[in-house]
Amino acid sequence: MISKRRTYLVIFAVLFCFLAPFILAPVVIWSMIHFFDYSSSPRSKSPFPEAHQRAVNSFVNSAGFGFYRMAKSEHWNELSLIFEDTVYHKNTLHLIGLTPELGDRYFEEDAPEKRKLPEAKHRPLTKEEAEAIAKIHAGAPWVHLPAPPYEVYQGELEQIRVIAPIFAQQSCLECHEVKEGTLLGAFDYWLYDPEKKVSDQN
Numbered sequence: 402m403i404s405k406r407r408t409y410l411v412i413f414a415v416l417f418c419f420l421a422p423f424i425l426a427p428v429v430i431w432s433m434i435h436f437f438d439y440s441s442s443p444r445s446k447s448p449f450p451e452a453h454q455r456a457v458n459s460f461v462n463s464a465g466f467g468f469y470r471m472a473k474s475e476h477w478n479e480l481s482l483i484f485e486d487t488v489y490h491k492n493t494l495h496l497i498g499l500t501p502e503l504g505d506r507y508f509e510e511d512a513p514e515k516r517k518l519p520e521a522k523h524r525p526l527t528k529e530e531a532e533a534i535a536k537i538h539a540g541a542p543w544v545h546l547p548a549p550p551y552e553v554y555q556g557e558l559e560q561i562r563v564i565a566p567i568f569a570q571q572s573c574l575e576c577h578e579v580k581e582g583t584l585l586g587a588f589d590y591w592l593y594d595p596e597k598k599v600s601d602q603n
């Protein structure tokens with residue numbers, strides 16, 4: 402005799418097989434659209450200031466650089482960007498905290514999320530980084546630093562660092578006790594040129 406429980410199980414299994422494609426299809430289509438968005442314009446080759454603005458938005462508007470950001474056009478999602486007429490690909494992105502309350506500190510983790518900062522590992526700034534920050538305090542829109550080559554399986558690619566500021570806006574002041582326009586932090590972008598092998602330069 403077939404038990405009632407087994408009958409329900411069979412009905413459930415049949416229904417599931419029928420409905421699963423209808424439930425999964427929108428998810429798959431949504432993912433494809435956003436993957437396409439991710440790998441093509443405007444998420445590639447954006448001018449550096451725009452890309453930086455999106456990185457700042459991602460950091461301050463929400464929990465950070467989580468997966469959800471892929472769906473939002475105002476959030477950082479860059480694969481490549483244009484800096485000083487060259488297309489660079491992103492290697493890593495680091496936060497430099499410059500708040501009066503917590504002092505100057507460098508977060509080694511790639512694209513850290515704000516909510517994880519209290520436990521995140523950080524170190525003091527190097528001399529080079531502190532000098533870059535001094536230039537930003539003096540009004541530089543960003544500072545370009547040399548970086549060691551980026552190692553890929555075919556060899557080494559030219560890499561640069563760009564440090565760019567995060568200023569306090571009105572919306573920041575409810576938590577950060579500073580004046581509007583105060584430098585609260587910076588991003589340190591490590592960018593490599595996929596076209597330029599280090600040995601090519603010699």
Ligand code: HEC
Nearest residue numbers: 461498499500503518519567568569570572573576585586
């Ligand atoms: C709701 C409160 C809140 C608002 C609003 C806010 N922040 Fe923050 N911010 C925090 C907290 C909390 C931390 C983490 C502090 C820690 O590491 O313990 C932080 C950390 C930071 C840091 C890193 C500093 C460091 O050394 O950890 C920067 C940079 C920063 N905020 C910039 C901004 C900017 C720019 C805005 C406005 C656009 C802003 N924040 C708005 C609460 C806020």
